[in-house]
Every structure is written in structure tokens, then in C-alpha cells.
Amino acid sequence: MAEEEKRPQEVPQKRRRPYVGGALLIAITAFIITLFTSGIAYGVQSAVGGGGGKVEEGIVVDGVREFRILAPQWYYEPSTIKVNPGDTVRFIVTSPDITHGFAINELGVNLVLSPGVAIVREVVIPPDFPEGTYTMYCSIFCGSGHSYMKGSLIIGAGGAGMGKILPYIATAVMSGVFIAVGIIGRRRAR
Secondary structure, three states: OOOOOOOOOOOOOOOOOOOOHHHHHHHHHHHHHHHHHHHHHHHHHHHHHHOOOOEEOOEEEOOEEEEEEEOOOOOOEOOEEEEOOOOEEEEEEEEOOOOEEEEEHHHOEEEEEOEOOEEEEEEEOOOOOOOEEEEEEOOOOOOOOHHHOEEEEEEOOOOOHHHHHHHHHHHHHHHHHHHHHHHHHHHHHO
8 A cells, every 4th residue: 555645634614703792791891980970070060060050140239230149168159150250249148157258250259258147248240351151169178078069150141161061072082082992902812
């Protein structure tokens, strides 16, 4: 018999299917993170006076727009007020419990509020003052909720502004980065 050539037997190669389980897990995780952080961003905006509460336009007394603001621990009531460029505004601010502050940097307002004492401050909003949403905040440490004692001053039309949508944009970008890193890591691992 002729010598048969002994060749190693070839093993058929299986075609490798892409593994979608990891990518699906990454996508689901990114989606959950996006929902969670968006909820946090919405909740924080609500807590600091930007969360869709009633916008108070004050009452006009002798040509002056007047706001009576109550400042208990740890919020302002009303939390959102609206004025127009050119308005003369009178803030009458009272703290019923402890010493607080009431500040609006852009208008040069920084009041010390003693318990039970109404503090009055008039401010003229210049006619050329930029329209937008500004923060009013407590400028004197008042306890564990101090950082949440904020409100909004809308001058003119106001609008959403970048401060309202930036947390959502940042969340979407970070989710995209998370997905991209997961996909790139999977490809390098192969």
C-alpha cells in the first residue's frame, strides 16, 4: 500500500457571532443612569426655586412693584418673582424663625434678616438690564438646608436658559461617553 500522507485533520471553524449581551447591558445601564440623574437634576431645580412653582408678579403701590417675601428655614415664599427692566422694586422680607440672608448679586442686594423683623429695600432695575433668570439666595449660614434656600428672580421674559437644560445635556453626554467606552473596551478585549 502506498503510504498515505498523514495530514492533521482540519477542524471546521465556527463563525463567531457578535456578543450583544454586554452591549445591551451597557445600554440599559446608561438608560437607567440617565433617568436617575435627570430626576435628580429636576428635583434639585425644584428645590432651589426653579421647579415650575407659581411666578409672583407682586402688586404695584404708587408706581413701585412690591413683594412681601417670607424667609423661613429653608425656602423663600414666593420662590419665583418676576419684574421688568425699568421697574422700581420694593422687597419686604421677613424671617419668622432664625437669622437668614436675602441676596441678589446682580442687583447689589444683600440683606440680614433678623427673626420677626421686616426689612425693606427698594431697587431700580435699569431699563437696559439683561433679561433672564437670576438667583436670590440666603447669604447667612442657617443650618443643614442653607444651600437649598434659593429662589428665582425673572427679569423680563426670562426663559429656560442654559442653567435649566445644562444638567440634562451633561447627563446625555456622559451616557454617550459611558456607552462609547464600553463598546471600545469590548472591541479591544477581543
